[in-house]
Ligand SMILES: NC(=O)NCCC(=O)O
């Protein structure tokens with residue numbers, strides 16, 4: 001059994017790095033707050049006797065030796081960055097839970113056959129730089145390191161510059177640390193476990209993701225003297241797109257969602273009809289065929305709206321992540337650990353993307369979910385119960401022990 | 407006849423203060439570019455022999471003596487501030503046209519019976535500080551000077567601080583310069599004169615304006631894991647409001663417009679459902695009953711949308727300007743001047759608000775419109791023909807001479 005109080009202490013101690021007035025955390029990737037938590041994490045890993053390295057994209061790896069160093073390590077961990085108005089658990093539970101597993105094994109003097117490697121992946125959230133789960137995507141070869149290093153945030157800072165500014169461009173090439181498999185603990189970020197009174201979600205699959213950048217070019221014009229029929233209003237155009245996306249996602253049933261999270265009017269003024277808007281779109285489904293249908297329907301709707309309103313709408317697909325089907329053996333290992341420990345559980349699909357989804361494309365991977373309050377995440381009010389966090393960490397530890405061998 | 411080349415030269419010389427790459431002007435009120443054009447204008451007024459004063463809200467007054475100084479001056483002028491992506495003529499033609507009238511009378515050695523006062527009103531545009539036509543509103547007593555001085559821009563700078571930062575908080579109290587009447591020359595900012603091939607618009611009325619500040623409070627939540635039916639999406643709410651306003655304005659016929667010019671998502675992120683949006687609304691009609699109907703319909707629509715989407719929408723009416731009916735005698739004087747000079751003309755309603763609309767509430771006022779290209783304004787592409795600008799300035803001069811007496 002892990003030390004629930006110690007885990008809880010770590011979560012709340014690190015929540016000070018970027019703490020918000022409403023009890024959440026604002027710790028954008030590669031920000032000064034992110035540097036603080038990274039420094040804390042490195043020291044905690046070193047104190048736990050791990051060999052710590054940082055790769056060229058800033059991901060942190062802490063290695064615990066196994067008896068058989070010819071075996072590939074079992075990877076566990078998650079991320080320590082948050083949304084602009086994020087919570088204390090999303091990513092953090094999985095990373096500090098992994099640390100807690102190491103501390104518990106150390107205290108109990110347990111040596112494993114295979115080594116264990118705990119990881120803090122850079123920019124899982126994707127708020128500052130696209131795509132989300134950026135570093136793990138580079139790790140599995142979806143993008144080159146140079147491509148990722150050149151990605152820019154909204155003020156034009158590149159990933160490379162941001163890494164240098166906090167001193168976290170590591171000396172190890174991306175992929176230097178080979179892993180045999182990866183298991184990630186996370187809060188569910190949805191309402192199902194709580195509603196059904198289950199403690200553990202055995203994650204068997206994950207939604208695919210489509211991310212787009214969009215730009216609407218209408219025509220700026222005087223709010224008072226431009227008759228309604230002559231307008232080419234970029235905001236009215238965006239409004240139709242927002243509602244069309246909502247309708248399309250609903251049409252494709254419970255297994256689809258669509259969101260416009262960012263929309264910025266260029267040079268806004270109260271008495272000027274908006275002429276230009278940059279926006280983003282996020283569409284998801286666990287079913288690849290539905291993802292294709294979402295893309296098709298959305299493009300058709302946007303083309304019709306743009307033509308009718310005589311405005312130009314450009315859409316760039318900047319990221320496509322296929323649905324995830326986790327490794328059956330690892331899924332069984334998670335399920336078995338929950339059962340052995342006496343926790344109630346159910347199979348579940350992840351609505352959110354996770355680094356484990358990337359890793360699953362090149363190695364066996366799986367995930368452990370625990371409930372979060374009202375299913376709320378990406379919100380400062382995000383909350384999770386201490387016993388559930390401890391339960392998830394215990395399941396993680398027992399899964400690791402089963403895979404790594406004692 | 408005024409000097410068309412000199413007028414054109416002044417317009418293009420001052421267009422350098424805040425010139426944009428696309429040929430427009432960005433000269434927000436009380437900005438450093440506004441200081442530049444104010445300095446230029448003060449010097450030009452002094453060079454033309456005017457007695458120049460600045461009032462407590464930064465409006466500039468240049469007085470040309472008349473034979474009978476017991477008579478109240480005839481006021482002419484407009485504004486030199488622009489929209490964030492504004493043009494070279496909106497306000498500028500009326501202010502530099504007034505200067506050109508003075509220069510022409512000086513050159514011709516014409517003395518008038520009543521004095522003439524040319525004015526550059528502070529913050530006509532209303533982009534940086536609300537309301538528009540701020541200084542002339544204070545002049546006529548719609549707001550106290552202190553109230554206006556405390557208004558804030560988007561970064562929290564007050565009008566008072568902005569005035570001090572460019573050294574234009576004048577030593578004269580607002581209203582120090584009494585005026586007997588006011589005539590304002592302006593580009594039409596709409597398509598009618600051009601479409602009908604008329605040179606002069608004799609403005610007999612102006613639309614009333616409703617300005618609102620709005621705030622939507624929904625709930626931030628994860629874009630991937632929050633099912634569509636559980637969302638309280640602030641952007642989807644805004645989208646319905648935008649389209650409802652469009653439909654309501656159209657329903658009330660050609661004599662109504664409605665615009666949402668500003669909308670800012672708080673803490674935007676691609677994979678977060680927008681939780682909070684601040685926005686503005688601008689509704690207009692030349693008919694007071696229609697203004698009331700717009701207000702009623704809009705509030706009802708917003709209440710229905712907010713209740714259905716389970717979000718909170720707060721609406722504050724921050725400005726209500728009643729429709730304007732200009733002074734019949736002054737309208738006739740403008741019409742007569744156009745006729746005498748041989749210009750084609752038509753009566754017209756102003757779609758935009760103007761300082762003359764404020765002044766009309768306490769003194770006789772009127773306006774002269776000239777065509778602008780494709781009716782485009784509040785756009786960097788705003789354009790007007792030199793002969794039309796000269797024609798309008800001639801009509802302004804002959805109207806002034808008729809009122810002031812030679
Ligand atoms: N787990 C999580 O919130 N990931 C962020 C990436 C995404 O799913 O949008």
Ligand SMILES: NC(=O)NCCC(=O)O
Nearest residue numbers: 224271530531538758759
């Ligand atoms: N003339 C003009 O564009 N005024 C700005 C104020 C407004 O009408 O919105």
